[in-house]
Amino acid sequence: MTQDKTNLNTASDDDDAMFSCPNENKEMTSRDWNRIGKDLLMAGAFEDALVALEDGLALEPENYDLLKNKADALSNIGQKAESLAVYEYASTLYPEDAKMLSFTGFAALENGQFEKGASYFDRSILENSEFEMPWLGKALVYSSVLDFEEALKCYDAALEISPDFKEALFGKAVAVSALGDYDQAIAIYNSVLEMDPEDPDVWYYLALAYDALGDGANAIIGYEKVLEMHPDFDDAWNNKGILHNAMGQFEEALYAFDKAIEIDDSQADVWFNKGYTHTMLGDFDSAGEAFARAIDIAPDFENAYLEAAFAYVQSGAVFKALDLYNKVLELNPTAEAWFGVGVCHMAAGDQEKADEAFEQAIAMDPRYKELIDAQKNKPAEA
Template sequence: MDENNKLNMFIPADDEAFSCPYADGSEEVNASKWHKIAMDLAADGALDESMEAFDSGLELEPENTILLRSKAAVLSRYGKKEDAYQVYLKALSYYPDDAVFSNGAGFVLMESGRAKDSLQFFDKSIASNSQFPNPWLGKGIAYGELGNFEKSIEAYDKAIALRADYKEAHFGKAVALGALGRYADAVPEFDKALESEPENADVWYYKALALDSAGDADNALAAYKKAVEFRPEFDDAWNNMGILLNALGRFDEALECFVQASEIDGDQADVWFNRGYTHAVLGQFDDAAGSFREAIEIDPTFVPAYMEAAFVYVQTGFPDEAVSLYDQAIALEPSAEAYFGKGVALQVIGDQEKADEAFEKAFELDPRYKEIFEGQKNS
């Protein structure tokens, strides 16, 4: 908040309290004016001062519903969920049958990771006002958080029955359907959500995921493109679009997506891994090795990055480096694949004795690798 603007509204007193702009007695400060002052301060980012203004208004009218609702909403928006919850409880002590207060309490609990506890407040809200769709939305989200997607869908349907254009409910239902593997059913729900907000990048992204999972690659690709059109910095959409393009064999386009994703957020190991894999497929081994190294630096436990980097180093004539990487992968997660790769690298070095030891370990962990080995010898 700009300090000059702040001083125009509240001038600190010696006791560190603040005084109201009407403190000279020129105009009475009633609860309504305290509400406006509090909301203006909240909009400017001055949360503490905003809370003091709300409290000043509530001293005048402790049961003022507008002040109570707004104070809770501001606290919630600033991430002060427990404080917001306490305001809702105070409000419910005055208005136990108020559907909005019960719904608000449910949402701040759910957003605090207390989905199970939130359900009682959503039910209370519904009991107070059966035509209020918001608590049904809350129940849908809460049941989804709890992994009960069937009940989640039932709740979303109730919300939609009360408000047909409830985009959040259509979106939530679509996500729940996707979680159950019902991708074909999810897509129309995403479309309904897009009817009222066609430029919502999140909805396009989740629609793309559903289409991708349903095997509709062309429409999934179109949906991913919409997501990044409306939010160019949407790194997850770029990454998943790249994965789909790789699956379609369109590696140059895929690489462009991974480059975009890594430039937006350079701290995602999986993006660097995908970028490295695509470089390798295109024969760009130096770039591939560099990308895999980035993935390992970000996440030293990312075993596939060690494995792919080792493979690249064998291909580019650095088998010693490959052995070191395979050993690190084995230390993290022993696997037949890692031992087999190590054996190949040791063969390239010329250390057949150690190579045989690595191959034997691979055969012990997965006998199928012996068939692969014998097939290579006979080819």
């Protein structure tokens, strides 16, 4: 007898949440196992949910809800490829079901298979053009290749169907921001926050938009709101520190960078930013230590070598600085590095080598001549 797949697709699970364990007094059905699986999924017991759902599928291998819930359980335990395989199998059973096709598309995205995902989203739209989810999926596909204009069209299509679709509004704001319209992006982010004022991701992207506009004060407010909800968000601490630096608030910047480093001490850019802040505070020894840590993490970090060398020159460690400038010349010969070499040789009393280095700097960038003349004419320190 052929199974009625339409009924499987539309069956209600409204009473599922009250069922939490097998009933020993009756023979278990696939529906019973699905109820248990859903309860366990909601409780975060994904592996136990998977066991229950497998028991249900043993009784009814083509059950729509069991297959979907099994795929969700697999995804939640990190078995993304296996989850996609279940969704793809279910899509062969329900090829006209727009929701299942859309679920499959999102599973493909989770596996980095964007072309496959797009194919499923297109199929979903063909089956039901008034279903908003595949339009969101298509927008994400376009965003993945940085085609934000096409992504924006898809977000708008989703919002035409469902004007209060939070994920689509948020995605639209990100796309609009990527296209450079930060004012419009800020307006959309604020409308999303009216729906959910406690979403740290929205606050973070709102802060980025304010930052891009040069509105550091509002950007810091956004980052602080993120950190109230998500205090271990190291990127928010780092970005907040950069803004404090730009405002001349160096102590606040240093605190922010130290917080970011507490969370993750393997980010070379944060150590670099900390070193820069120490330089602005005149603490050149601490600056050198921070820049050295950045270089340990990222040995090709050219700017870290340059800033570390400058800090060493300021603290009187001329030969340490010279080694670093020479390292920059190995990585990427620049006028700035040659100028630094000249300054070091000058400080060490070797005017001949200093002049050779200065000549290299001027040959690469004639604007350095004025700076070099000023350096040569600078009064000797007492």
